[in-house]
Structures are given as C-alpha cells and as structure tokens.
Amino acid sequence: MIWNEEVECMSEDNKKDLQLKRLQSIVKKAYENVPYYKKHFDDAGIKPEDIKNLKDIEKVPYTTKNDLREAYPFGMFAVPRKEIIEVHTSSGTTGKPTVSGYTRGDLEIWSECMARGLTMVGVTDDDIIQNTHGYGLFTGGFGVHYGAQKIGATVIPISTGQSKRQMEIMHDFGTTVLIVTPSYGLYLAEEFADDGINMEELNLKAIGFGAEGWTQEMREKIEEKFKAPAYNIYGLTEIMGPGIGLECQEQNGLHIFEDHFYPEIIDPQTLQTLPDGEKGELVLTTLTREGMPLIRFRTKDITTLRRGTCKCGRTLVKMDRITGRSDDMLKIRGVSIFPSQIEKALLKIDGLEPHYQIIVTRPGQLDELEIQVEASPELFSDEVRELVGITKKIEDHVHSEIGLRVNVTLVEPRTLPRSEGKAIRVIDKREL
Secondary structure: OOOOHHHHHHOHHHHHHHHHHHHHHHHHHHHHHHHHHHHHHHHHOOOOHOOOHHHHHHHOOOOOOOHHHHHHOOOOOOOOOHHEEEEOOOOOOOOOOOOOEHHHHHHHHHHHHHHHHHHHHHOOOOOOEEEOOOOOHHHHHHHHHHHHHOOOEEOOOOOOHHHHHHHHHHHHHOOOOOEEEEEEEEHHHHHHHHHOOHHHOOOOOOOEOOOOOOHHHHHHHHHHHHHHOEEEEEEEOOOEEEEEEEOOOOOOOEEEEOOOOEEEEEEEOOEEOOOOOOOOOEEEEOOOOOOOOOOOEEEEEEOOOOOOOOOOOOOOOOOOOEEEEEOOOOOEOOEEEEEHHHHHHHOOOOOOOOEEEEEEOOOOOEEEEEEEEEEEEHHOOOHHHHHHHHHHHHHHHHHHOOOOOOOOEEOOOOOOOOOOOOOOEEEEOOOO
C-alpha cells in the first residue's frame, strides 16, 4: 500500500522539475528572511537567482550544527516568532542545543511524511502503535505520533521507561506496531524474557527503529527476539525529526521524501559532491520548510544514495542504512574505525549478548582499544578454558573486520549499562 502514490511514484523528470521550483523558492525565502543566510550567500558572492538548475546548489556553502548553535535560540527562523507554534531541540550534550521551530504548515508536512513512512511498513488505520520514543523537546515521539494519527491508527503515547507497564500494555491492548530505539528494544526483550512472556503470543506485526545507529546483525537479533520484522526510520531534529526517510517492506534502504528534502552525498574530507552509489556524508536541504529552512545542512551521517524503481513501486531515492558518523569515527593508531564495524563483528559470534562497550585509552604512546561484551548465561557458565578460546575468536573476528588487534573482555550477563534512549557505546579516555 502507498500513502501518496502521485508523489512517491513520480517520474524522475517530474521530480526534478518540482525540486528545482521548490529549491529556488526556499533559497529566496531564506536569503530574504534569515540574516545568517543573507550573509552566507553574500560572503560566497552568490544571489538566489544564481540557482538556475539543481546542480547550482553546489555553489551554496554548507550549513553546520555550529552555525545553528551560534544562532541560538531563534536566529534561524524565517518567519515571525508568533508563527512558530512548536519548538523542539537537540540534546545539547556537546554545547548549546540546536533549536527547531515549526509553523502549522511545517507540522502538516511532518505528519504527511511520517504517514507515508508508516504506511511503507504496513501501518493502517486498524493498527495500534505503542510509541516508546520520548515526548517533550525530543522530536522522536511527536513525529511518530503525528504520522500515526494522520493515518488514523490508534496511538499509545507511553514514551520510554516503565518496562513492566510496557509489557502489560503490549499484551492487554494488542499492540501491533512497536516504535523503539534498538538499545531500548533489546532491554525490553530481556525484561520480557525474564517474565516468561512468549513473544509469539503478542500481536506485533512490525517494529520501527529510530534515533540511533544499528547494524544488520542487530536488526536480526531484535527480529528474532520479538518475532516481527524491524524497519529503519531516519530523521534529524534540525531538518524536521523522524520522517525524512523510512524503509519499505523490502528492507534494503530508506526512501527519502524528495519532494520535501533534497539529498546530496559529499566527501567529508574534500567536501566535494559524490555521484550516486559512492559512500560519503549525507547533506540535506529542506525544500518546503516554512519556519526554519536549512540549505545544504551537513548531517555527519555516512551513507550511500541509490536510484531506480523499488520493488514496492516507489521511485524515491534510497539511502543505505547509516554506517557511522563522520564525527564518531575513531582514529586508533592511524586507522579509521566506526563503532558499527565492531558491532557487526561481535554479533556474528554465537553466545554473545548484543550489549557491548568500546573503551579507548592511551596508557603510553600508543592507543589501546578494549571491547567489553556480555557473554550469554550459558557461555559464562562454561569452563575458563572455553572462555579464553571464545575471547581469542572474538579478537580474531574484530581484527579481520577493522584491521587492528584489540583486547576483548567477556563480562557477566546484565553487567553493562542499559539504555532507555540512545546507548553509549564508546568511552574515549584519551586526552586528545
């Protein structure tokens, strides 16, 4: 089923015509109403009328998260503040948070995009959606909520936490779709198992993942535990929130809603635009955002774009699952490593739980990387000799994946921290 067939199955020529028209309009609006963009364009020696085709977007300098922080709180708004009817922010863990403001029209676009995405995974007005994403300044809860309501589904706005209550409601209310971060999904699965709940007795038909990165191996673990397919949801607070792109039931890439968001891939080192099919950093331009248009925003997310008609019938460009962020890449002894590479290696080994932490230290002149990973209860009860063999096997697997020797420590089940939001996978103790 397709929510908006006219747009989601649009021909490439018609799509490009629509994108150019909207790009020219949003550039003009940003230039005339946001002091940051007027200076941005003037400093680069360009005017809105210089955007004559889609490739001309490459003349425009990038917008970064730091630019948004410097405009805190309302400096990026393109409309009078009284027209902004809702505000969300990022967590602000690394400085001032970034603020995202929405007009009534923006909320309608957000609802439309999420309705399309939820329809991709099979949601209808007959479904009951248990939304464990946080409500409040975090965009996750509201984005899913708006889209589900637009479809006409029943929403349970339970947010994160209350794991016993989550189980009770899922069982009693007949939840059909669970929206969850991967790390919180793992936590809930453990709690369910402890209480002896048989997942096959639940009514779940789909799981929606968002808010943090994960590997295909992590997806398979969660699908196995919940006995339901899991689909990827992509979003950014700065651009809109969840709903920029979602997976269809093919589960091989996220369709980006190109009538509202113009995607590019760049080399994060040279900042040059890369052709489709090459891996790099995703850059997004909002084409219809009223309250806070963003032009060429560097997401820091590493992915690839692929075009063509999907088996689901949609012609929207697909982006591959995010494999890391250009700013979470670890440089260990001169080698570039993404945490997702380590997760991929760990989850290929039987007897390990999908809970781990990466600890980076520099005791002398060289970096050391330790991976703490939980063994299953069965594995941890084995002889010490067996555990030593498993540890060596893990170290070999990780070495083949990242090209570096690491130290692996097997820890007892349930000893690593659990997260009800985004999991903290890396602890960097180096003084860089």
